[in-house]
Amino acid sequence: MNLDQAFEHFIPYVEKELKSLFLNIPPHLQPFYGMIGYHMGWLNEDFSPMPQKSGKRLRPILCLLACQSAGGDPNDALPAAAALELIHNFSLVHDDIQDNSATRRHRKTVWTIWGQPHAINVGDGLFAIAFLSLSSLREKISGHRLGAVYEHFASACLRLCEGQYMDMTFETQLEVSEAEYLTMIAGKTGALLGCASHLGALVSTENGFVSEKYRVFGEKLGLAFQIQDDILGIWGDPQVTGKPIADDLLKRKKTLPVIYALEREKELGGRALRDFYAQDSIAEDSIPTLLELLHELRALDYARRINHLYCDEALEQLSAIGGDPEANLLLKELVERLRERSS
Amino acid sequence: MNLDQAFEHFIPYVEKELKSLFLNIPPHLQPFYGMIGYHMGWLNEDFSPMPQKSGKRLRPILCLLACQSAGGDPNDALPAAAALELIHNFSLVHDDIQDNSATRRHRKTVWTIWGQPHAINVGDGLFAIAFLSLSSLREKISGHRLGAVYEHFASACLRLCEGQYMDMTFETQLEVSEAEYLTMIAGKTGALLGCASHLGALVSTENGFVSEKYRVFGEKLGLAFQIQDDILGIWGDPQVTGKPIADDLLKRKKTLPVIYALEREKELGGRALRDFYAQDSIAEDSIPTLLELLHELRALDYARRINHLYCDEALEQLSAIGGDPEANLLLKELVERLRERSS
Numbered sequence: 001m002n003l004d005q006a007f008e009h010f011i012p013y014v015e016k017e018l019k020s021l022f023l024n025i026p027p028h029l030q031p032f033y034g035m036i037g038y039h040m041g042w043l044n045e046d047f048s049p050m051p052q053k054s055g056k057r058l059r060p061i062l063c064l065l066a067c068q069s070a071g072g073d074p075n076d077a078l079p080a081a082a083a084l085e086l087i088h089n090f091s092l093v094h095d096d097i098q099d100n101s102a103t104r105r106h107r108k109t110v111w112t113i114w115g116q117p118h119a120i121n122v123g124d125g126l127f128a129i130a131f132l133s134l135s136s137l138r139e140k141i142s143g144h145r146l147g148a149v150y151e152h153f154a155s156a157c158l159r160l161c162e163g164q165y166m167d168m169t170f171e172t173q174l175e176v177s178e179a180e181y182l183t184m185i186a187g188k189t190g191a192l193l194g195c196a197s198h199l200g201a202l203v204s205t206e207n208g209f210v211s212e213k214y215r216v217f218g219e220k221l222g223l224a225f226q227i228q229d230d231i232l233g234i235w236g237d238p239q240v241t242g243k244p245i246a247d248d249l250l251k252r253k254k255t256l257p258v259i260y261a262l263e264r265e266k267e268l269g270g271r272a273l274r275d276f277y278a279q280d281s282i283a284e285d286s287i288p289t290l291l292e293l294l295h296e297l298r299a300l301d302y303a304r305r306i307n308h309l310y311c312d313e314a315l316e317q318l319s320a321i322g323g324d325p326e327a328n329l330l331l332k333e334l335v336e337r338l339r340e341r342s343s
Numbered sequence: 344m345n346l347d348q349a350f351e352h353f354i355p356y357v358e359k360e361l362k363s364l365f366l367n368i369p370p371h372l373q374p375f376y377g378m379i380g381y382h383m384g385w386l387n388e389d390f391s392p393m394p395q396k397s398g399k400r401l402r403p404i405l406c407l408l409a410c411q412s413a414g415g416d417p418n419d420a421l422p423a424a425a426a427l428e429l430i431h432n433f434s435l436v437h438d439d440i441q442d443n444s445a446t447r448r449h450r451k452t453v454w455t456i457w458g459q460p461h462a463i464n465v466g467d468g469l470f471a472i473a474f475l476s477l478s479s480l481r482e483k484i485s486g487h488r489l490g491a492v493y494e495h496f497a498s499a500c501l502r503l504c505e506g507q508y509m510d511m512t513f514e515t516q517l518e519v520s521e522a523e524y525l526t527m528i529a530g531k532t533g534a535l536l537g538c539a540s541h542l543g544a545l546v547s548t549e550n551g552f553v554s555e556k557y558r559v560f561g562e563k564l565g566l567a568f569q570i571q572d573d574i575l576g577i578w579g580d581p582q583v584t585g586k587p588i589a590d591d592l593l594k595r596k597k598t599l600p601v602i603y604a605l606e607r608e609k610e611l612g613g614r615a616l617r618d619f620y621a622q623d624s625i626a627e628d629s630i631p632t633l634l635e636l637l638h639e640l641r642a643l644d645y646a647r648r649i650n651h652l653y654c655d656e657a658l659e660q661l662s663a664i665g666g667d668p669e670a671n672l673l674l675k676e677l678v679e680r681l682r683e684r685s686s
Contacts, residue, residue: 028523032508094467098460117441117511120463124437125504127470131497135490143486147478150493154474161468165375168460180371 001326003333007061010074014060015052017078018085021129035122036129039093039110055105059084059192062221062334063200066214069327072204079136080199083153086130088192091160093123098168106242127157141203149202152215156195163187174278176254178263185226186219193222210321217317217331224310224338230255231303231340234294246287252277256306257299264297273297304340311339344669346676350404353417357403358395360421361428364472378465379472382436382453398448402427402535405564405677406543409557412670415547422479423542426496429473431535434503436466441511449585470500484546492545495558499538506530517621519597521606528569529562536565556664560674563657567681570650573598574683577634578643589630595620599649600642607640616640647683654682 001009018040025033030047037043044050060081067077095101096109097119103109111119134153137146166184170176197218201211232241233248234257241247248255254262258277265273273293276282282290294300314335318328344352361383368376373390380386387393403424410420438444439452440462446452454462477496480489509527513519540561544554575584576591577600584590591598597605601620608616616636619625625633637643657678661671 028526029505029508031512032505090467094463098463116459118508120437120441120466121504121507121511123463123467124433124470124507125501127467128497128500128504131474131493132501135494135497138487138490138494143488143490145486146493147481147486147489150474150489151478151481154471154478157471158468158475161464161471162372162375164464164467165372165461168464169374183371 001330003330003337006065006330007057010061010064011057013075013078014057014064014081014085017082017133021082021086021133032121032125035110035114035118036125038113039089039122039126041105045108045113055085055089057085058225059088059196062193062218062331063196065327065331065334066197066200066218067203068200069321069323069331070201070204070210070214071324072200074200076137076140077200077203079133079140080149080153080203081196083130083133084192084196084199086126086133087153087157087160090123090126090130091164091192093119093126095164097123098164137203142206145202145206148208149199152195152198152202156191159187159191161187163189163191170254171252173254174274175262176259178256178259181254181256181259182223185223189226189229190219190222193225194219197221213317213321217314217321220310220314220317221335221338224307224314224335227256227303227307227310228338228340230257231300231307234258234291235300246291249287249290250282250284252279252282257294257303260302261294261297261299264299264302265293268297307338307340311335344673346673346680349408349673350400353404353407354400356418356421357400357407357424357428360425360476364425364429364476375465375468378453378457378461379468381456382432382465382469384448388451388456398428398432400428401568402431402539405536405561405674406539408670408674408677409540409543409561410546411543412664412666412674413544413547413553413557414667415543417543419480419483420543420546422476422483423492423496423546424539426473426476427535427539427542429469429476430496430500430503433466433469433473434507434535436462436469438507440466441507480546485549488545488549491551492542495538495541495545499534502530502534504530506532506534513597514595516597517617518605519602521599521602524597524599524602525566528566532569532572533562533565536568537562540564553664556660560657560660560664563653563660564678564681567650567653567657567678570599570646570653571681571683573600574643574646574650577601577637589634592630592633593625593627595622595625600637600646603645604637604640604642607642607645608636611640650681650683654678 022033034043034047038045041055042050063081063084064074064077068074092104093110096104097111097116101109102112110122134149137149163184167188194215198211198215201214205211233253233255234246238245261273262277265271276286276290315332318331365376377386377390381388384398385393406420406424406427407417411417435447436453439447440454440459444452445455453465477492480492506527510531537558541554541558544557548554576596576598577589581588587593604616605620608614619629619633658675661674
């Protein structure tokens with residue numbers, strides 16, 4: 001089984017687990033759960049069923065593979081896998097309001113269709129259902145371990161909010177250091193991927209040292225993933241990313257390549273890039289100039305280097321853990337997929 | 344010990360438990376936790392400490408008294424009491440955004456000061472910390488029971504969101520039936536008060552039948568509390584409620600007295616009140632006319648009757664449970680405090 005086959009194999013189980021949380025909905029609440037189903041990619045805007053075209057489901061798969069790697073049956077980790085996907089989606093719904101984003105995955109965002117008050121509540125509902133999903137683990141693991149699962153999950157949710165707080169403050173903060181940036185993404189992206197790997201392992205093993213190693217593995221993977229995302233946000237193909245060209249530049253997002261380039265330019269005594277980022281907005285026709293500046297400052301090379309660094313660290317961590325060889329091959333393939341191609 | 348003394352006795356423990364969740368905050372996150380501390384009533388807008396003047400802390404006290412009533416040590420339930428207060432406050436922060444409310448407890452709301460994106464995130468943070476707080480129960484109760492605590496808590500959070508959904512739809516829905524209204528408040532207010540009483544009992548007893556009875560008691564109490572709130576929202580003294588006079592009428596809120604009066608008027612073939620509620624807004628100088636209409640339709644009498652009904656049902660439920668006589672006396676006093684005075 002290769003990674004694509006693993007996704008193909010596991011996703012239907014994850015979807016089934018997710019959908020099992022939305023049964024027997026009374027008529028008066030159907031629009032509420034309809035909005036949730038719309039965001040999850042199951043329903044159209046009029047709540048009619050949508051041909052299946054879900055998100056990547058990266059967190060559930062990571063959780064299931066970590067469970068298998070740590071010696072467990074991946075099926076036992078399905079409630080955790082579903083919980084992780086729900087929390088991820090809670091954060092997307094709220095993020096879209098906070099960022100004022102009108103589209104996601106080529107579709108209108110929840111707040112754009114139903115307004116901010118309902119969208120806030122849809123996110124809150126997803127948050128609650130995520131915790132509710134974990135309770136199905138009761139049949140699989142001891143109460144003691146279930147307590148640890150809840151604690152680590154809640155803790156990852158809080159780190160997500162902390163990362164989100166930092167991300168929002170960066171918008172109005174001209175100078176963001178690389179260290180601040182890495183702390184932010186460790187919360188906003190690393191914590192939940194770390195938690196995915198952690199919970200998968202916790203379902204399999206009582207050994208806290210081992211499961212903690214899986215958490216570190218997942219967090220490194222999360223950092224690599226975020227930096228790949230940063231690269232695609234500037235240099236990605238709009239047809240693949242589903243976002244406008246150089247979207248992060250237009251939004252003046254201070255992602256790793258930009259932060260590095262701003263620091264480098266300062267060292268060199270320049271200020272052309274800095275002046276762009278000091279403006280209230282960046283015009284579309286400045287994009288070629290910005291890309292040229294980033295090229296001169298070697299921003300893409302640097303971001304790729306850091307992406308590789310985290311990928312390598314994740315692989316080292318995985319080797320150090322040992323674990324089920326078949327699952328580990330798939331986890332390695334997952335790491336390689338998050339490695340930004342250097343050619 | 345009477346109820347006032349019980350509040351005085353328990354609140355410092357609750358506050359200590361709450362504050363124990365906010366230790367060792369790194370400097371870069373202090374504004375994030377500062378916003379949370381502001382909302383909780385611990386900090387001023389500039390994050391300087393505020394002389395203690397917290398909220399009512401009704402949910403924590405109910406939880407601790409239910410724990411004592413069910414034969415346990417109330418101190419053991421403190422992590423649950425803190426979690427309940429945090430979830431209540433999560434819902435207030437988001438509610439203020441959704442309702443566009445500029446003030447709460449005589450102070451500016453979080454979104455008014457720091458904007459909606461941060462306020463959404465502050466609410467999310469409170470949600471996560473609430474679940475984190477529950478994990479301290481690990482030292483007090485078995486893993487099996489802890490699993491039940493998490494499940495019931497998550498389930499109450501979801502009912503809260505369902506209630507909030509209904510409440511928001513009522514704003515644009517002219518005809519709201521009494522049954523719909525009661526379902527809404529059972530979610531929006533009843534679920535969390537039910538949960539408070541339930542979790543307190545769960546900390547004390549392995550017996551699920553007994554703890555479920557406490558949940559029902561708390562939910563009845565919650566319904567009585569909400570209807571008292573509805574009465575005060577129209578006829579309350581602004582000096583006591585901290586809200587403008589007849590605030591709910593100005594906001595065209597469809598609370599129980601109004602729903603009853605609209606139904607009654609329809610039966611009688613009138614439409615004066617209905618015409619007011621069909622407008623986009625209600626002017627301040629219409630208040631005397633509206634109050635007169637509600638008086639003629641006996642809206643206050645009716646709301647009082649329903650409030651009494653739920654208070655009586657709560658008392659009956661409590662008698663049927665039995666439990667520690669000292670704690671039960673205090674719980675009875677709590678019910679009586681939520682009974683709308685008929686004179």
